[in-house]
Amino acid sequence: MSKPAAAFQAAASAYVGERETRAFLRQSLAGYLAQRRTGEERFQDWEEARVAASAAKGEALDYLDRYLADFLTRIEKRGTRVFFARDAARARERVVEIVREHDAKCIVKSKSMTGEEIDLSETLEHLGYEVVETDLGEYIVQLRGERPFHIVAPAMHLRREEIRELFAGKIGPEAGRSAEPEALTMDARRAIRRKYLEADIGISGVNFAVAETGQICVCTNEGNGRLSTSLPRVHIAVMGLEKLVPNLDDLALLLPMLATAGTGQHLTGYTTIIGGPRQPGEADGPEEFHLIILDNGRTALLADDEQRDALHCIRCGACIYMCPIFKNIGGHSYGTTYMGPIGSVITPHLRGLEEWRHLPSSSSLCGACTETCPVRIDLHHHLLHNRRNAAAAHPAPLEKLALRAYGWLAGRPALFSLAGKLGKLALRAFSPLLGTALDPARGWTRCRALPEPPRQSFREWWKTHEPEPASERDDDDEE
Amino acid sequence: MVFDRRVTPARFPETVRVSLFIPCFVDHFFPQAGIAMVRVLERLGHEVDYPAGQTCCGQPAFNAGYWDQARPPASRLFRLFEDADAVVSASGSCGAMLKVFNPELFAGTSFEEEAADLAGRVWEFSDFLVSELGVEDVGARFPHRVTFHDGCHGLRELRIKSQPRRLLENVEGLELVEMAEAESCCGFGGTFAVKFSHISEAMAEVKCASALATGAEFIVSNDSSCLMQIGGWLGKNAKTPNPPRVMHLAEVLATQ
Numbered sequence: 001m002s003k004p005a006a007a008f009q010a011a012a013s014a015y016v017g018e019r020e021t022r023a024f025l026r027q028s029l030a031g032y033l034a035q036r037r038t039g040e041e042r043f044q045d046w047e048e049a050r051v052a053a054s055a056a057k058g059e060a061l062d063y064l065d066r067y068l069a070d071f072l073t074r075i076e077k078r079g080t081r082v083f084f085a086r087d088a089a090r091a092r093e094r095v096v097e098i099v100r101e102h103d104a105k106c107i108v109k110s111k112s113m114t115g116e117e118i119d120l121s122e123t124l125e126h127l128g129y130e131v132v133e134t135d136l137g138e139y140i141v142q143l144r145g146e147r148p149f150h151i152v153a154p155a156m157h158l159r160r161e162e163i164r165e166l167f168a169g170k171i172g173p174e175a176g177r178s179a180e181p182e183a184l185t186m187d188a189r190r191a192i193r194r195k196y197l198e199a200d201i202g203i204s205g206v207n208f209a210v211a212e213t214g215q216i217c218v219c220t221n222e223g224n225g226r227l228s229t230s231l232p233r234v235h236i237a238v239m240g241l242e243k244l245v246p247n248l249d250d251l252a253l254l255l256p257m258l259a260t261a262g263t264g265q266h267l268t269g270y271t272t273i274i275g276g277p278r279q280p281g282e283a284d285g286p287e288e289f290h291l292i293i294l295d296n297g298r299t300a301l302l303a304d305d306e307q308r309d310a311l312h313c314i315r316c317g318a319c320i321y322m323c324p325i326f327k328n329i330g331g332h333s334y335g336t337t338y339m340g341p342i343g344s345v346i347t348p349h350l351r352g353l354e355e356w357r358h359l360p361s362s363s364s365l366c367g368a369c370t371e372t373c374p375v376r377i378d379l380h381h382h383l384l385h386n387r388r389n390a391a392a393a394h395p396a397p398l399e400k401l402a403l404r405a406y407g408w409l410a411g412r413p414a415l416f417s418l419a420g421k422l423g424k425l426a427l428r429a430f431s432p433l434l435g436t437a438l439d440p441a442r443g444w445t446r447c448r449a450l451p452e453p454p455r456q457s458f459r460e461w462w463k464t465h466e467p468e469p470a471s472e473r474d475d476d477d478e479e
Numbered sequence: 480m481v482f483d484r485r486v487t488p489a490r491f492p493e494t495v496r497v498s499l500f501i502p503c504f505v506d507h508f509f510p511q512a513g514i515a516m517v518r519v520l521e522r523l524g525h526e527v528d529y530p531a532g533q534t535c536c537g538q539p540a541f542n543a544g545y546w547d548q549a550r551p552p553a554s555r556l557f558r559l560f561e562d563a564d565a566v567v568s569a570s571g572s573c574g575a576m577l578k579v580f581n582p583e584l585f586a587g588t589s590f591e592e593e594a595a596d597l598a599g600r601v602w603e604f605s606d607f608l609v610s611e612l613g614v615e616d617v618g619a620r621f622p623h624r625v626t627f628h629d630g631c632h633g634l635r636e637l638r639i640k641s642q643p644r645r646l647l648e649n650v651e652g653l654e655l656v657e658m659a660e661a662e663s664c665c666g667f668g669g670t671f672a673v674k675f676s677h678i679s680e681a682m683a684e685v686k687c688a689s690a691l692a693t694g695a696e697f698i699v700s701n702d703s704s705c706l707m708q709i710g711g712w713l714g715k716n717a718k719t720p721n722p723p724r725v726m727h728l729a730e731v732l733a734t735q
Contacts, residue, residue, distance in 0.1 A: 013677040022681065324664045328681035362675045364668025364682070365542065367635035371481065387544030395545075403540040403548040410503075410534040410552035417534075420507040443673030447680040449714030451508050451707055458501050458510035462529050468521055 004335055005358035011333035012362070021157075022328055028156055029321055035264025036318070042266065043256075053257050054376040056250040057242075057312035060211065061302060067211035067244050074214020075291065078276025082291045088118035091294050095120060095203070095236055098290055099129060102234055104200035108192075110220060110228040111135035112205025113151050113315055114238045114294055117337045117350075120203065132195040134224035136188050143170045149331035151338060152262045152317035157330060160184065192224070202228035202286065206239035207314070208254060212247040215275040216291070219258065219268040226272045235277070235286040241298045242311040254314060261374040262316035297350040307382050310345050312375040319369035319379055325362060334359065341369035345382040353386070354394045360386035417459060424453040481629075481662065484638035486610045491565065495612070496526045498563035500556075500601070502573040502703075503535040509703040512569050512727035516604055519617055519732045520567075523608075530559045537584075538576040542669050546584055553581060557593035565611070566601045569729065571633025571702045574603040579636045603633055605701050605728055609642040615649050621734045622652030626695035626723075628686070628709065630702030631664050643701050643728050650731060660689035667708035683712035690723060701728045 001009075015021065040046040060067050076082055085091035099107065107129055109121060121131045121142070133142040137154035141147065143166055148154030155163070160179040167187045168176025175187040196202075204225055208217040216237055218225040229235045245254065259265040278285030301311055320326050320340030331339040336347045336359070344359035360383040369379040391400070409416050427441075427450060434445045444450065497520050501513045520527050537553035540546070556577065560566050568574035578601045585594035608614045625647060633639045647655050666672065666682025673679075687709060690698050700706050710725035 009675075012675070016677045016681040026685075324666070324682050324685070325678055328678055328685070362671070362678065364631070364664045364666055364671050364679070366631035366664035366668070368631075368662070368664070371635055384542065384544070387542070388546050389544070391544030391546075399543060400545055400548065403543060403545045406535070407537070407540060407548045407551045410537070411555060413532040413534055416503070420503070424507065443676045444711070446676060447715060448683070448708065448711030450711065453508065454510055456510060458506045458513040458529075461510055461514055462517075465517065467527065 002355040002358070004355050007335055008333060008358055008362070011335070012329040015329045015333050021330070024159065025157065025330060026327055029327065032264055032321055036260065039260035039264045039266070042260070049253060049257060050374055050376050053253055053314075053374055054309070054312055056245055056247075056253065057314075057375050058309065060244040060246050061242065061308060061311055064241075064244065064302065067246055068241075071209055071211040071214055071244060074211075075216075075276060077214070078279065080276045080289045080291050082293065085292055085294050085296070087296050088294070091118045091238060091292050091296070092120060092123045094290075094292055095238070096123065096127065098234065098236055099124065099201060102200055104129065104234070106130045106132070106195060106199045107201045107203060108132050108134050108195050108199040108228045108232060109138075109203040110205070110218065110225040111138050111154070112203065112238055113148075113337060114205050114240050115203065116148065117240075117296065118238070118294065120238065132192060132199070134192050134196070134222075134228055135220065136185060136222060139188050139192065140166065143167075147332065147337075150317055150320055150340075151315055157332075196227045196231045199228075199232045201234045201236060202230075202232040203236045203238065204229050206237050206243050206291075207258065208245050208251060209239060209243045210246075210248050210251065210273075211244055213275065215248075215273050216243075217251060217255075218272045218274065219255070219270070220272070221263070221265075221269040223270045226270055229272060229274060230285050233286055234288045234290070235274075236290045236292065237274075238292045238294060241293055241295050242302075242313070257374045258314050258316050261314075261318040261372070301346065301349045304349075306385055307345065307349070309375075309377050310342070310349075310379075310382060312377050313342055313346075314375060315342075316374060318372045318374065319377075322368045322372045324364070324366060324368065341379045341383070342377070345377070345379055345386065348386050348390070353390050357386070357390035357394065360384075360390070417457070420457065427453055481634050481638060481640050483640050483642065484606075484610070491611060494524055494526060496528060496564050497607075498528045498530055498560055498566050500536075500560070500566050500568040500573065500577065501529065501533060502568070502570050503533075504707075505569045505703050506533070508707070509569075509727065512703050512729050515727065515729035515733035516567070516569055519608075519619075519729060522733075523612075523614060523617065528563070530563070532559055536573045536576045538573060538580070539669060541576065541580060541584060549584060550588070550590070553584060554590050554593070557590060557597055560597055560600070563600060565607065566597065567607045568601060568603050569727070570704065571603045571630045571637055571639060572704055574601055575632040575636035577601040603637055603639055603701060605643040605646055606633075606637060606639045609645055615645045617646065617649070617732045619649075619653075619732045619734050620651040621731050623696045624654045624656060624694060625697045625699050625731065626656050626658045626690050626693045627661065627728075628658075628665060628690065628698055628700040628705055629662050630700055630705045633701055634662060639701070643699075646728065646732060647699065650734075653731070656693040656695055658689040658693045658695075660686055663689070665705045665708045667704050669704075672708060679708070680712070683708055684716070687712050687717070691717075691719070695723050697731070698723050698725045699728050699731055700725070703727055 133139045140155040149157040164176045164179040206216045207219045277289035323340045326340045348356040367380045537549035540549035578598045581594040665686045666679040706725040713722045
């Protein structure tokens, strides 16, 4: 078992044991589920919208070379400085370079999962810079020294009272006087607002990049994206390669879908579209705008015909909310930037199949993720594909042998049947051991009873079965 | 919310020769589900056949990622059901293996055509009755309070949602109560139940709590594997003196 796999098993088992925590998580999802339903009903046809959204993302990916070139030409023309980062290390280096060039001290950051993916805040903090997360949820988990629990709702695992205590302890005596959401929001706002004015650099993510106009789009609910990208002198945006869409019209479809699937809203509170740094004659905006486009395994996924649609992902987090595994193990157990079904599909591609093969395996393949995905990623089938790829590249010798033996047996019905009988006899023979440490079926019996083995198999019954004579059936019909 | 698959009108004659597909664990552990299917189909006037030599559909190896090991057992079924007019499965999950996964498993192999051909002739039991035969009332009587669990493979791979419910609603005396988590996975998932035993257990607990809240006497499903999970969890953990019993849909429909 790989290190991440062992850590996953341990964290997941521990979380499962916390019944109240799990109940709280389910309860906090109830509001989303209700809003999500009414959100979908606002669309003339949600299913058709999914098809169209998937097609728009697919179009951009299929002709990425063309759309990317169009996008770059347009956004660079307005003075944006673009950098392509092959991997996380290069992206980090480039950010640090810019920060050093400007001799910056304080950096404000709006929520960015791509930033999380490359450990951006940690890197900068480690180098001694002050980094302030400006999204309320991100701010909370930053103060706790934690990673986001969910890609859209980073602090959904925390109760108000826990946040109040955190604020009182970390912000100062003026904060944390009340656990009311409004009061907590004001506490954070007072602390963060000052930082926008102090900050030399603002860092943001990118929700969409529009090829047609050469613009990026940032969605937030607190206006923090707009403040982070316009108040500081320098704006750095970190964007995954797959964020491109062909046209501005595509945003008209994708923005409400992102909001509906992500939070159950019509639209996120603030939608900011940026085409470059401050232009001559403009009153506001940063003097410099740097766009870092991150590959970090994405072009390899693009080359994978089977799983390419995983790059359609708009990071709405719906598959995570809907996942029964997530609901029972929480977001931190995964140990990844992207948790839940989408994480179990892409993490093996981004961080290595051998070490992360346990993620696609830790699924009952129920398909709730695929059903909910607004851009129709075939998520649960990709879990199967990842399992197949892992078995081919890094077979587990014992499992392979066992399955081969099983297949051999399945080719010999008489033997297969005999094995079934022996198995049932063994179950009876082992029954005193069931549930104990010596139980060979402990993985099952630890928490579940075994079915009572019947005396007769179906096959045995069939041999004795005489179909009802047709005449009797006719009688039945007349009754 | 899952909606039913789009159905093309039934194309079967009045009397169908139905070939049963009895998955290995149903054969050995839940024969009563298969027996009940035979009773219902014969009562409706159909001819039931059980082609000899059925073992396993290969899904355990397929789900584990060992597709090369899954193909030999899976391909046996092409020959066994070669002459079948309609293959009817006692399990939505194994039905999904034949109908949905086999075409992918055998794509680009010499069995590609056989896989597609069989996929077109396989149905899960309730889907076959309602969508293909147009039968919703099988003349059963079961005066009990019942809740229905949607097995995920039946629900999302085969898109079976209303079919079993329509059958249950027509059972005399039966009161169907929906549970809040009807569409949530019970946590079985094949070897997942053992490999990730704790997660599977938590999922079963959520499922069972939802079923218990309905006050149903019976938890019914069209998949014995889910029922093994739900029944297994209740058998070990239920706090009430008379926890609900689990029962395959066919068993309910076979009552009179």
